[in-house]
Amino acid sequence: MGEMVTTDRLLSGASALRGDAAPWAGSLRDGGRERFTQLGVPDRRKEAWKYSDLARALAHKAGAAPSPRAPLVLEDAFVAVFKDGVLDVAGSILPPGLMPLGMVLADPGSPFAGVLGSVNAAEQAAHPIVGLNTALMEEGFVLSLAAGDKLSAPLHVRFTWTGAASDRHVRLLVDLGEGAQATVLETHDGAPAFSTVVNEVRLASNARLTHVRIDRLSAGARQSAVTLGEVAGGAEYRAFCLSEGAAFCRHEALVALTGESANVEIDGAFLVSGDNHCDNTTVISHISPNTTSRQAFRGVLSGRSHSAYQGCVKVAEDAQKTDAYQMSRALLLSREARIATKPELEIFADDVKCSHGATAGEMDADALFFLRSRGIIEEEARAMLVEAFLEEALDTIAAPTLRDVAASAVRDWLANHTAEVSHGG
Amino acid sequence: MTMLEIEDLHVTVADKPILKGLNLTVPAGEVHAIMGPNGAGKSTTSYTLAGREGYEVTSGAIRFKGEDIVDLPPEERAAKGMFLAFQSPIEIPGVTNMNFLKAAVSSQARLRGEKEPGPAEFLKMVRAAAKTLNVSEDMLKRPLNVGFSGGEKKRNEVLQMTLLKPYLAVLDETDSGLDIDALKLVAQGVNALRSPERSFLVITHYQRLLDYIEPDVVHILAGGRIVKSGDKTLARALEDHGYDAVIGKAA
Numbered sequence: 001m002g003e004m005v006t007t008d009r010l011l012s013g014a015s016a017l018r019g020d021a022a023p024w025a026g027s028l029r030d031g032g033r034e035r036f037t038q039l040g041v042p043d044r045r046k047e048a049w050k051y052s053d054l055a056r057a058l059a060h061k062a063g064a065a066p067s068p069r070a071p072l073v074l075e076d077a078f079v080a081v082f083k084d085g086v087l088d089v090a091g092s093i094l095p096p097g098l099m100p101l102g103m104v105l106a107d108p109g110s111p112f113a114g115v116l117g118s119v120n121a122a123e124q125a126a127h128p129i130v131g132l133n134t135a136l137m138e139e140g141f142v143l144s145l146a147a148g149d150k151l152s153a154p155l156h157v158r159f160t161w162t163g164a165a166s167d168r169h170v171r172l173l174v175d176l177g178e179g180a181q182a183t184v185l186e187t188h189d190g191a192p193a194f195s196t197v198v199n200e201v202r203l204a205s206n207a208r209l210t211h212v213r214i215d216r217l218s219a220g221a222r223q224s225a226v227t228l229g230e231v232a233g234g235a236e237y238r239a240f241c242l243s244e245g246a247a248f249c250r251h252e253a254l255v256a257l258t259g260e261s262a263n264v265e266i267d268g269a270f271l272v273s274g275d276n277h278c279d280n281t282t283v284i285s286h287i288s289p290n291t292t293s294r295q296a297f298r299g300v301l302s303g304r305s306h307s308a309y310q311g312c313v314k315v316a317e318d319a320q321k322t323d324a325y326q327m328s329r330a331l332l333l334s335r336e337a338r339i340a341t342k343p344e345l346e347i348f349a350d351d352v353k354c355s356h357g358a359t360a361g362e363m364d365a366d367a368l369f370f371l372r373s374r375g376i377i378e379e380e381a382r383a384m385l386v387e388a389f390l391e392e393a394l395d396t397i398a399a400p401t402l403r404d405v406a407a408s409a410v411r412d413w414l415a416n417h418t419a420e421v422s423h424g425g
Numbered sequence: 426m427t428m429l430e431i432e433d434l435h436v437t438v439a440d441k442p443i444l445k446g447l448n449l450t451v452p453a454g455e456v457h458a459i460m461g462p463n464g465a466g467k468s469t470t471s472y473t474l475a476g477r478e479g480y481e482v483t484s485g486a487i488r489f490k491g492e493d494i495v496d497l498p499p500e501e502r503a504a505k506g507m508f509l510a511f512q513s514p515i516e517i518p519g520v521t522n523m524n525f526l527k528a529a530v531s532s533q534a535r536l537r538g539e540k541e542p543g544p545a546e547f548l549k550m551v552r553a554a555a556k557t558l559n560v561s562e563d564m565l566k567r568p569l570n571v572g573f574s575g576g577e578k579k580r581n582e583v584l585q586m587t588l589l590k591p592y593l594a595v596l597d598e599t600d601s602g603l604d605i606d607a608l609k610l611v612a613q614g615v616n617a618l619r620s621p622e623r624s625f626l627v628i629t630h631y632q633r634l635l636d637y638i639e640p641d642v643v644h645i646l647a648g649g650r651i652v653k654s655g656d657k658t659l660a661r662a663l664e665d666h667g668y669d670a671v672i673g674k675a676a
Contacts, residue, residue, distance in 0.1 A: 364515075365478070366515050367517050369475075369477050369478070369499060370514070370515040370517070371517075371528075371529075372476075372498065372499040372500045372503070373475045373476075373477075373499045373500075373508075373509050373511075374503055374525075374529035374533075374585060374589065375500050375503035375504050375529050375532050375533035375536060375589065376500060376528050376529055376532045377532055378500065380532060381500075384520055384525075385517070385520075387519070388518065388519025388520045389519060390519075391520075392518055
């Protein structure tokens with residue numbers, strides 16, 4: 001164990017922030033600081049953080065340097081390169097409509113003054129990490145598309161973390177006007193000592209955003225990420241989260257469906273080995289009638305890893321005809337691996353369809369024997385079954401190029417974890 | 426040459442003795458049928474031959490082409506030419522039929538130290554076999570056995586058999602769940618593979634399948650051992666008079 005981690009220590013960088021923020025940004029930061037001080041560093045005594053004790057994780061020394069891996073590449077895409085959480089403008093190919101966060105925060109008359117820090121405000125208000133991130137956000141961007149605009153190519157937001165000792169807090173806002181469309185691939189490689197990454201996603205009516213997130217953090221990394229979403233009538237947010245976990249790795253998707261016929265899909269796969277931790281937490285709020293949400297997560301767990309999936313669906317009184325589905329499946333490759341699954345339904349409307357399910361089990365012995373009886377050696381048969389299990393998760397990614405990138409990340413993981421996969425390590 | 430020789434085989438499943446002194450010899454090129462009432466040990470015989478975990482050989486020997494295979498894992502038995510056609514072929518979502526076939530053919534070639542067929546050669550092999558068995562292109566592209574009808578699953582088993590060219594094919598209740606047309610198609614596929622170098626062990630509860638795959642020898646399995654053997658008329662006698670009458674007190 002190490003030192004106690006206090007809100008003061010985590011906020012210590014705040015006073016060193018550049019003083020060139022516009023007044024609105026200054027008050028936004030102050031608000032975040034206040035909230036974080038009040039809510040404290042999340043630990044397991046808070047119900048929502050029961051499986052992810054950040055205070056405890058931060059009390060340990062930061063982990064080792066990242067192990068080098070082949071970068072994930074998305075062809076023919078815009079690229080926003082972040083090195084240790086700092087946007088490298090010169091090294092990026094930024095799309096029109098993208099502005100570095102610093103410029104936005106410095107602009108007293110910024111059109112995003114009322115947007116930043118207010119997407120899904122109900123969830124922001126009670127969130128310690130969003131508070132911390134808001135207090136300390138400096139780097140990031142705002143991607144804004146006017147009504148009817150379509151991003152001409154996907155945007156790859158590429159984070160590389162070298163293991164630099166200081167904490168980083170990145171804020172991204174994706175603001176799509178009516179009917180606008182964009183595709184964003186967000187990848188994280190390396191070992192942040194501690195980073196928070198907050199995405200705010202605001203979709204006006206009939207807008208569409210596809211958001212694929214791939215976390216390949218090193219074993220010693222600590223990251224707490226939150227995606228806040230507001231999806232208006234007829235708009236669609238489709239997200240996929242692929243994560244390998246880390247010393248501390250939590251991603252939350254907190255999305256409100258605020259207009260009729262809004263649709264949200266949040267699917268994911270997590271491949272967690274060794275002593276890694278991985279937490280996927282979702283809160284989907286159906287506020288308007290005829291809204292639909294779907295969540296399907298699949299985990300492959302080995303070693304002494306510990307994972308959690310907490311999926312909460314809230315249906316407001318007015319949100320009649322809501323259709324919500326959530327499913328969690330876990331494949332346990334070792335006896336020491338753990339997963340906690342916690343579905344929650346808070347339903348105040350009376351005419352809704354909400355279903356959920358969860359399974360956790362070992363590899364199917366019948367399938368394994370079938371493959372081996374056809375001459376496929378055991379190691380290969382096991383790898384085939386793990387890949388097949390994940391394949392079904394990947395199939396939820398509609399865009400073929402993004403699916404290919406995610407599939408290559410999965411293959412890369414499988415190739416690096418043959419022992420765990422083939423012997424159930 | 427003797428293809429398969431089972432000698433005084435005792436097998437337990439979850440510590441319960443199921444096979445209790447099974448003796449059986451199948452010469453190369455012959456088709457033998459094993460018939461028996463429920464609980465006789467038919468499925469245990471097929472799983473034990475294929476090497477499934479949990480089927481523990483406590484004594485006796487299984488010699489395949491003269492070699493004792495009791496200690497070999499399933500994949501090595503397969504590479505030596507043992508094939509089990511499953512009573513209920515397994516569905517594996519996420520693995521396409523084509524990729525599965527390729528993995529099986531390639532892995533067997535590697536285990537035997539042979540050259541793997543190239544992609545073009547493999548495709549040609551699959552398409553030719555699929556055509557004769559009425560396996561559609563769609564069935565090859567779909568996930569393994571997922572959404573296949575009973576007949577499609579069994580045809581797919583015969584397709585695997587055709588590609589893997591085993592020396593001994595064990596057909597475990599291949600007739601179960603098939604209507605007469607599906608049964609004929611499967612039997613045609615099996616009959617096309619009959620050759621002097623290949624043997625079949627057809628395990629079945631009913632005589633029906635043996636109308637289409639004609640056996641050289643019929644064995645009756647009861648209480649974990651062979652209690653009676655004869656020619657194909659034995660199967661007919663079972664159908665006409667029932668197990669009790671034919672095997673009498675021997676069971």
